[in-house]
Amino acid sequence: MSARGAGGLRGGGGFGAAGVILTLSIGILIIVVAVPVLLIFFNAFWADGSFNVRDVIRVLREPDTYQALLNSLLIACGTTTGSTIIGTFFAWLVTRTDLPFKRFMKGMFLVPFMLPSFIGALAWKMLFSPRAGYINRFFMDTLGFENPIFNIYSYAGIIAVECMYLFPFVFIQVCGALERMDPTLEESARISGAGLFTITTRITIPLVLPSILSGALLIMLYSMAHFGTVAVLGIENGIFNIPTLIYERIHQSAGSFASIRTGTVLASVLVVSAACIIWLQNRILTRGRYQIIAGKSFRPMELKLRGLRLPLLFFCVAYICFTIVLPTVVIFLVGGLKTYGLPFTLENLSLANYKFILFEHKLTRDAIFNSVSLGLGAALITMFAGVMISYVIVKMKTRGKGILEFLGMLPFSVPGSVIALGVILAWSGKYGINLYNTVWIILVAYIARYMAFSLKANSAALEQVHDSLVEAARASGASMWQALRDIVLPLVRPGMLAAFFLIFLPSLRELTVSIMLYAPTTRTIGVAIYTLNEDGETVISAALAGVALILIISGQTLINRFTESASSGKG
Amino acid sequence: MSYIRLEDVTRRFGAITAVDRLNLSISRGECFSLLGPSGCGKTTTLRMLAGFEDLDEGEIHVGDRLLSSKKSGYYLPPEKRDFGMVFQAFAVWPHLSVYENVAFPLRVRKTPAAELDKRVREALSHTNLTDAAKASPADLSGGGKQRVALARALAINPDVMLLDEPLSSLDPHLREEMRFEIKDLQRRFGFSIIYVTHDQSEAMALSDRVLVMRLGVAQQVDTPVNVYTRPANKFVFSFIGLSNFLDVEGDGTNFKTSRGGLPLPCAPPPELANGPSCLACRPSEVEFTGEEGLTGVVARKSFLGESIDYRISIGEQSLRVQKGRRSTGPEPGETCRLRFIRPLWYPAD
Numbered sequence: 001m002s003a004r005g006a007g008g009l010r011g012g013g014g015f016g017a018a019g020v021i022l023t024l025s026i027g028i029l030i031i032v033v034a035v036p037v038l039l040i041f042f043n044a045f046w047a048d049g050s051f052n053v054r055d056v057i058r059v060l061r062e063p064d065t066y067q068a069l070l071n072s073l074l075i076a077c078g079t080t081t082g083s084t085i086i087g088t089f090f091a092w093l094v095t096r097t098d099l100p101f102k103r104f105m106k107g108m109f110l111v112p113f114m115l116p117s118f119i120g121a122l123a124w125k126m127l128f129s130p131r132a133g134y135i136n137r138f139f140m141d142t143l144g145f146e147n148p149i150f151n152i153y154s155y156a157g158i159i160a161v162e163c164m165y166l167f168p169f170v171f172i173q174v175c176g177a178l179e180r181m182d183p184t185l186e187e188s189a190r191i192s193g194a195g196l197f198t199i200t201t202r203i204t205i206p207l208v209l210p211s212i213l214s215g216a217l218l219i220m221l222y223s224m225a226h227f228g229t230v231a232v233l234g235i236e237n238g239i240f241n242i243p244t245l246i247y248e249r250i251h252q253s254a255g256s257f258a259s260i261r262t263g264t265v266l267a268s269v270l271v272v273s274a275a276c277i278i279w280l281q282n283r284i285l286t287r288g289r290y291q292i293i294a295g296k297s298f299r300p301m302e303l304k305l306r307g308l309r310l311p312l313l314f315f316c317v318a319y320i321c322f323t324i325v326l327p328t329v330v331i332f333l334v335g336g337l338k339t340y341g342l343p344f345t346l347e348n349l350s351l352a353n354y355k356f357i358l359f360e361h362k363l364t365r366d367a368i369f370n371s372v373s374l375g376l377g378a379a380l381i382t383m384f385a386g387v388m389i390s391y392v393i394v395k396m397k398t399r400g401k402g403i404l405e406f407l408g409m410l411p412f413s414v415p416g417s418v419i420a421l422g423v424i425l426a427w428s429g430k431y432g433i434n435l436y437n438t439v440w441i442i443l444v445a446y447i448a449r450y451m452a453f454s455l456k457a458n459s460a461a462l463e464q465v466h467d468s469l470v471e472a473a474r475a476s477g478a479s480m481w482q483a484l485r486d487i488v489l490p491l492v493r494p495g496m497l498a499a500f501f502l503i504f505l506p507s508l509r510e511l512t513v514s515i516m517l518y519a520p521t522t523r524t525i526g527v528a529i530y531t532l533n534e535d536g537e538t539v540i541s542a543a544l545a546g547v548a549l550i551l552i553i554s555g556q557t558l559i560n561r562f563t564e565s566a567s568s569g570k571g
Numbered sequence: 572m573s574y575i576r577l578e579d580v581t582r583r584f585g586a587i588t589a590v591d592r593l594n595l596s597i598s599r600g601e602c603f604s605l606l607g608p609s610g611c612g613k614t615t616t617l618r619m620l621a622g623f624e625d626l627d628e629g630e631i632h633v634g635d636r637l638l639s640s641k642k643s644g645y646y647l648p649p650e651k652r653d654f655g656m657v658f659q660a661f662a663v664w665p666h667l668s669v670y671e672n673v674a675f676p677l678r679v680r681k682t683p684a685a686e687l688d689k690r691v692r693e694a695l696s697h698t699n700l701t702d703a704a705k706a707s708p709a710d711l712s713g714g715g716k717q718r719v720a721l722a723r724a725l726a727i728n729p730d731v732m733l734l735d736e737p738l739s740s741l742d743p744h745l746r747e748e749m750r751f752e753i754k755d756l757q758r759r760f761g762f763s764i765i766y767v768t769h770d771q772s773e774a775m776a777l778s779d780r781v782l783v784m785r786l787g788v789a790q791q792v793d794t795p796v797n798v799y800t801r802p803a804n805k806f807v808f809s810f811i812g813l814s815n816f817l818d819v820e821g822d823g824t825n826f827k828t829s830r831g832g833l834p835l836p837c838a839p840p841p842e843l844a845n846g847p848s849c850l851a852c853r854p855s856e857v858e859f860t861g862e863e864g865l866t867g868v869v870a871r872k873s874f875l876g877e878s879i880d881y882r883i884s885i886g887e888q889s890l891r892v893q894k895g896r897r898s899t900g901p902e903p904g905e906t907c908r909l910r911f912i913r914p915l916w917y918p919a920d
Contacts, residue, residue: 182660182662184658184659184660184662185662185664187621187623187649187656187658187662188656188658188662188663188664188720188723189664189675190623190648190649190650191621191622191649191650191652191654191655191656191733192650192675192676192679192723192727193650193651193653193676193679193680193727194650194675194676194679195650195679198679202675203664206666207664207665207666209666
């Protein structure tokens with residue numbers, strides 16, 4: 001009976017291959033993810049030689065800490081509300097109306113997914129900083145306004161910029177739900193006598209509400225722990241959220257005991273809230289998901305926009321131009337300027353900065369090299385570890401799997417700044433190995449941060465491989481290793497590839513983790529852009545951001561091309 | 572006496588004509604089925620009637636109301652047509668209780684509370700759902716969900732009920748039960764039924780008249796009995812029930828099977844007597860005779876329980892013959908003689 005247990009994968013018994021894989025998987029997850037998180041809790045709650053909740057409360061009640069918690073919550077709530085409204089509206093527009101160029105619009109609304117939000121924040125700072133922002137200056141110098149029209153260094157500015165980059169989370173979920181929804185659910189309301197407004201409010205929206213909420217929670221999770229935008233736009237006016245305060249404390253004090261305490265306490269708050277959000281999301285998805293998937297499908301009803309068709313088209317195009325095209329263009333233009341603040345005229349623009357950062361400046365060249373090699377390394381390691389761990393979770397029915405499932409969930413709920421802090425605690429020599437100030441500590445942190453992506457892509461691929469395929473191979477005389485190598489591996493290769501790119505591309509633009517861990521020679525692209533900007537080297541920073549955008553966009557296009565041809569090749 | 576009238580109704584999707592100049596008239600209280608294989612245009616016809624599809628040509632009237640007209644550019648939206656409709660996949664709303672599902676059409680019509688409650692309870696009791704009023708439709712079986720959909724369609728007491736393959740998502744035994752329930756409700760309320768199905772036995776059992784469609788074109792409109800016994804063409808013959816076709820050649824007096832030249836024991840009508848034609852018969856309407864008749868060889872014999880199924884080679888053609896399980900007949904490999912009971916004749920393709 002037990003030979004069936006592992007989906008055909010079981011050696012002769014005892015501590016066979018299954019045991020080795022299981023132990024290795026648990027080991028990797030413990031060392032990479034569990035230990036750093038545990039160390040954070042330990043450092044937060046273990047003060048003066050004993051378990052101490054009172055001191056945690058004392059830290060939380062310090063004005064700065066308290067304010068940061070409040071800010072994180074405020075910004076997250078604002079961003080979640082804003083992005084949910086934008087995302088749901090656009091999703092409804094491209095799936096349920098006769099808006100022109102819907103497919104193109106849908107593609108454009110997904111572009112913010114690949115743009116790093118801190119680069120976006122930089123662009124918005126160049127446009128709307130109260131004194132130097134180009135748009136504010138245009139209004140004041142040319143149109144004679146007394147005051148800047150918008151101050152980006154504010155809660156409203158931070159929330160607006162985060163909304164622009166996070167709304168696709170809701171957009172994509174709601175689009176999916178609306179597209180898969182059985183159109184007769186709405187048609188039956190229509191034949192019952194309901195008009196389109198009644199149908200939308202009483203039938204459509206309630207039915208996709210679980211998807212809206214789950215997208216909203218994802219944004220909440222992301223925004224609470226979001227570093228880049230708040231770091232670029234908040235520090236000027238002293239607006240800190242949890243991740244930026246952790247960074248500020250650790251960075252300023254170079255790891256003093258008090259700063260580590262504050263950091264770990266704040267990090268604990270983040271982990272706990274993230275866990276709550278994920279729990280809530282799972283609950284909504286399992287309990288609230290209605291069976292609304294279509295069987296036989298006609299094209300869903302399209303709301304005829306009639307007179308609103310052109311105004312809404314104009315609105316969408318304006319939104320895309322303003323939130324996607326404008327900031328991107330500004331980054332490239334500023335990157336071409338001799339000095340920040342000059343007008344964008346031909347004689348002020350050149351490729352000199354780009355040449356400088358690519359061929360002459362050691363700092364930026366190092367950064368590009370570091371990011372690419374770190375990305376490749378992390379993607380490769382995490383891809384292989386992920387496929388192994390997913391195999392145990394999805395396919396093996398061994399004892400000890402429960403621990404692994406729990407550990408496997410952990411990476412999903414641990415935000416980047418928490419990982420960075422945990423990695424500092426674990427790998428700074430206190431426990432025998434000191435990786436601090438080397439590139440290796442960043443690699444370890446990347447692996448922990450992106451393990452979730454790899455587990456997700458690989459388990460999805462593995463769930464497609466039915467146990468009977470492996471059993472058939474075993475019955476045909478293949479050993480367990482041959483079955484894995486010849487049957488399972490080829491079938492999950494697309495999932496592994498997806499995992500690789502899901503890790504490689506984001507790591508090219510990673511900021512949250514690297515900023516806490518970098519040393520003078522181990523800057524990544526994100527760190528270099530951020531620090532150059534902090535040091536007032538705005539044009540160099542913008543040029544590097546431009547290069548990063550080119551890298552990311554061409555990488556993404558390549559992958560899209562590749563996955564399209566791969567899926568069309570399959571038929 | 573026609574109540575529902577379709578005049579030259581046409582619908583095109585790109586290069587495909589889904590429904591081609593369809594003319595129909597259906598009386599009040601009639602149960603009318605649209606029957607055909609998938610892609611024949613039956614669902615498109617129903618959806619044009621409901622108002623979910625535009626017309627590319629023609630007009631639709633119900634009673635003295637014009638519903639859609641290409642010519643005058645008039646189009647009454649579905650929510651104004653006051654029809655009842657039941658969909659294949661039930662389409663009951665999972666976020667509303669059974670009661671609220673049924674109440675929905677009345678609520679959007681702003682029916683007063685007391686009246687609304689009375690009519691919902693009536694609709695629920697007619698569909699045996701009184702005990703399930705507070706339940707969530709998600710907890711009901713397929714049959715239960717389809718009852719909710721029926722009750723919801725009944726709530727406004729419509730004159731026309733549109734049913735789009737309402738039984739095909741149900742288990743076979745449930746299908747038969749629901750069929751009788753629908754028929755029973757119709758007798759009680761007197762609404763007209765337009766019933767779309769690809770299942771011929773369903774259409775036969777329910778309908779007063781049947782329209783058989785193929786590739787958007789109406790093939791025959793007739794009573795179930797006539798559609799079965801006097802199919803208008805080969806397509807209708809083969810679509811309704813089991814069918815046999817035998818290619819035949821004739822010179823006015825002698826008739827032989829094509830590709831084999833075996834003499835036939837019967838003759839086509841005079842207009843088909845010269846040249847090729849096609850003999851059509853049901854497998855149950857072929858008999859084994861002793862001495863005379865068409866010569867064939869038994870290729871296969873299978874016992875199906877209620878009947879015995881023969882495959883008989885006739886030269887290079889073949890025939891299927893079904894006989895009762897107690898009958899005696901030839902064994903595989905043996906030569907046999909055949910006679911046709913009331914064969915039908917169609918022009919050769």
